[in-house]
Amino acid sequence: MRKLIVGNWKMNGLGAALGEAQAVAAGLGEAPARVGLCPPATLVERMARGLAGSAVRVGGQDCRAEASGAYTGDVSAEMLADAGAVLVILGHSERRAGFGETDALVSAKVEAALRAGLEPIVCVGETLAEREAGRALSVVTGQVRGSLPAALAGRDFSVAYEPVWAIGTGLTPTTAQIEEVHAAVRAELRAVLGESGERAPILYGGSVKPSNAAEILSAAEVGGALVGGASLKAADFLGIIAGA
Ligand code: 13P
Numbered sequence: 001m002r003k004l005i006v007g008n009w010k011m012n013g014l015g016a017a018l019g020e021a022q023a024v025a026a027g028l029g030e031a032p033a034r035v036g037l038c039p040p041a042t043l044v045e046r047m048a049r050g051l052a053g054s055a056v057r058v059g060g061q062d063c064r065a066e067a068s069g070a071y072t073g074d075v076s077a078e079m080l081a082d083a084g085a086v087l088v089i090l091g092h093s094e095r096r097a098g099f100g101e102t103d104a105l106v107s108a109k110v111e112a113a114l115r116a117g118l119e120p121i122v123c124v125g126e127t128l129a130e131r132e133a134g135r136a137l138s139v140v141t142g143q144v145r146g147s148l149p150a151a152l153a154g155r156d157f158s159v160a161y162e163p164v165w166a167i168g169t170g171l172t173p174t175t176a177q178i179e180e181v182h183a184a185v186r187a188e189l190r191a192v193l194g195e196s197g198e199r200a201p202i203l204y205g206g207s208v209k210p211s212n213a214a215e216i217l218s219a220a221e222v223g224g225a226l227v228g229g230a231s232l233k234a235a236d237f238l239g240i241i242a243g244a
Pocket residue numbers: 008092162166167168169170205206207208226227228229230
């Protein structure tokens with residue numbers, strides 16, 4: 001299966017940045033990978049319009065579990081889909097840590113995404129303190145078990161392993177460390193979802209850049225990458241895609 005490479009723009013990008021998305025689409029050619037871009041909510045609709053007919057799929061970075069209601073400031077999965085999104089990142093560590101998102105809440109958001117027809121990318125990952133305490137595998141497999149609802153069986157989705165200490169730091173785990181966690185995630189996915197857990201790509205995220213992408217993407221059970229900073233510039237993101 002072709003790798004899935006998704007860019008997470010986080011809270012970056014005004015209208016002028018849409019040119020980068022267009023440049024990604026224009027530069028893909030016979031892309032060796034499936035590609036997605038998740039801009040801030042304000043840009044989802046414009047980016048989706050601009051990329052219509054291209055191979056780049058657009059996604060949101062979060063959604064509320066409810067479809068609508070008195071939730072000032074929030075965006076629902078249905079709203080993202082209505083704006084042209086087909087993907088949504090859920091349970092990112094910046095949401096788990098900054099907004100107190102629990103596995104149960106992430107699981108409810110995944111159900112909302114499926115209800116709206118979005119393909120969820122569910123993020124998991126340990127902190128440095130958890131890794132140093134020898135708890136990386138138990139934390140990550142616990143997040144997989146708690147964040148993935150049974151409703152994912154038979155649906156398209158992916159899991160992104162993003163060690164918190166590798167996000168935005170320039171640090172990356174060794175290939176052996178990535179392979180160890182990805183193997184544990186795969187085993188947990190199989191246990192929770194059976195055959196559907198066998199098919200879902202497991203992405204790696206955390207300081208992926210053009211210079212390390214090929215090595216990371218060739219590691220066992222790495223089905224793609226979730227890219228933050230290096231997805232903001234088309235040249236860098238295309239360089240990562242070229243490593244797939
Ligand atoms: P960086 O690639 O900037 O480390 O961010 C990774 C990430 O959090 C993607 O969701």
